[in-house]
Amino acid sequence: MTHRSSRLYHCLVFFALLCMLIGFGLKAEPVMAAEKIIKIGTIFPLTGPVALAGQRCQAAVETAVEILNNKHPNIKVPLADKKGWLEGYKFVLVHTDSQGKPDVGKAEAERLINQEGVWALIGSYNSSVSMPASFVAERAKKIFMCGASSSAALTQRKPAMNFFFRTASTDEVESIEFVDVLKWLNKSQKNANIKTLGIIYENSVFGKNASEQAKKAAEAGGFSIVADVPFTPGATNLDSEVQTLKSKNPDALFGAVLGADYALMVKTMKKMNWVPKVSLSYCSGYQDPVIAKQLGGDADFFMGSTAYSPEFAGMMPAVAEVEKIFKTKSKGVPYDSDSIQETIAMLVLAQAIEKAKSLDPEVVAKTLYANTWLSPMSLSGEVAFAPGGQNKLALSIVTQLQGGKYKKVFPTEKADTKPVFPIKPWDKR
């Protein structure tokens, strides 16, 4: 080796050592204190007609995980201080896209469990996807946390599911609440005279179940159903659907219409110059603040059940700090009724692991059932599961869009404004 090449060799060795030192310096913590990992698989519709809602649900789970993986003393939700049994653990998310399709969701659940080796699943927004995906999880004895899917059938399966837990309210509860709203309007509004009901719903597990619950509740409440209108999600138009409603002219309308279909439904109602006296929507496009903004004044005076909207901030002060993190992941869009449930679901799951001090899914599932969980991001402030996995403390408030804001109108003790009744005709807005 010549003197010159030897010097070059030493320079290279020195440079390599320097790089290694810098590398160690920058990554000192992970190398010195390797964290134990809990893998959670997410299944949401990231593409397809309800992708917008799905992406926000995913952002909501990411928000919860960011809180759980780091210390956030300013956030007033359980485990934000990252102390306790979970301190040495880190949650890692593996995301998948169901496209809103049951078969794809089921296949992704199988892949997440068998290939990715996830410890639990969370999802899937569409009830029609949550149904088969949670069957896969149940068979594999993996916990399935469900935030926003609202079909009552999910928690009424026989035999009851042992590993399925849903934090949101169901369309069964909401149907009863909607009928209560109609009765209240009949009592409180002059000449309300609401007697007939129309139902419009997408032809899916969610929509069909919502319509069944609506029929049951309406019959019990003494209302007659004059229009039963299922439709194909993602249709090119909703002309015949709205024309059917218009021809039957029900006094009230219950809707289970998601995403872009909701915007199309409202636009078509305007085109056909028809509105019912009152319109109440299940978890749907109504709750989506982006749709409300896109529709502008046309969205006004419609009603729906809402577990959260920014107007509820005063009732749930803990949400504000969490929402700041959420907004960084949702391009500035605040939580809505559905997405907040996914954060709640993840936080409750973490609390159960912390309480059980175990990663045995059976032990954690039993712990989930056995306790009431603090949930400052829920309207009731707590979460507790009934057999079958339904959160028996889930609450929602009926709101009405007025000037683009979700105003609380029912129950009256929680109301902050009076409803505009009947819905203003299109030509008088």
Next chain:
Amino acid sequence: MDTLLQVLLDGMLNGLVYALVAAGLCLIWGVMDVINFAHGEYLMIAMYVSYWLGFLAKVDPLLSVIAAAAFIFLLGVLTYKLIIRYTIGKSPLAALLATFGLAMFLKNFCLNRFSPNFLILSDTWLGDKTFQAGGLIIPLPQLVAGVLSLAVIVLVYALINATRFGWAVQATAMDRDAAELMGINTERIYILIFGIGGACVGVAGGIMPSYLAVHPEVGSLFGLIAFVCVAMGGFGSIPGALLAGLLVGVTEALAGFYIAPVFKYIAVFGLYLAVVFLRPKGILGW
């Protein structure tokens, strides 16, 4: 009676737009024997062009329809130059799979760039305006879209049947080799046909943001219905596409209203199967 007329009118207006989307596909299919799976995505891109021009530059869809048509014409030319050219003369599956890949690319590109957000253009000239004629409510945006679609279909039909270019197109469709021997530049014909087919769907997509939300999935069902119209009307027949578009629109509206809304696509695809079964070449196919 008013209700029946209203349902028929709604069906015909939707049907005219279906017919224009189908006419573009029909032209490409009829002349080149190429199935363009990305046709629905062309519609979606045209809607985005019109939406962004409206949103950013405040150009109304009535004007931006020209830009949308020109953009999709160029997209069609590029599709031919970069993809289809290499599949001509090979297995018919090659072009089909290539355009399927293009469809996936375009859809996912828009998902990535514009998010799955559905975008509604407000304050357009046509807005949500309607007017009454007798007992009928006539939605202005759909009426304009329908009339424009009909005008473009007539124009394309005239172009193909009453111009030297059109005769060259017909000759190329019948026998490419013979057409070349007659001095026709068939390569140029193919490029222009792909462009014109794209421009047709560009016009439909350009006007649609006046009344329909734009999102990456919006073209899927329109694309599927266009395939049905082309097969029903007869491969390569523009009057066939028009007739089939109207039939599809009216069937959809009548079945949706008089049987059940959920039945409307069952009726459309049932009609398609019946036509294909009874007359495999389509209603006006030859």
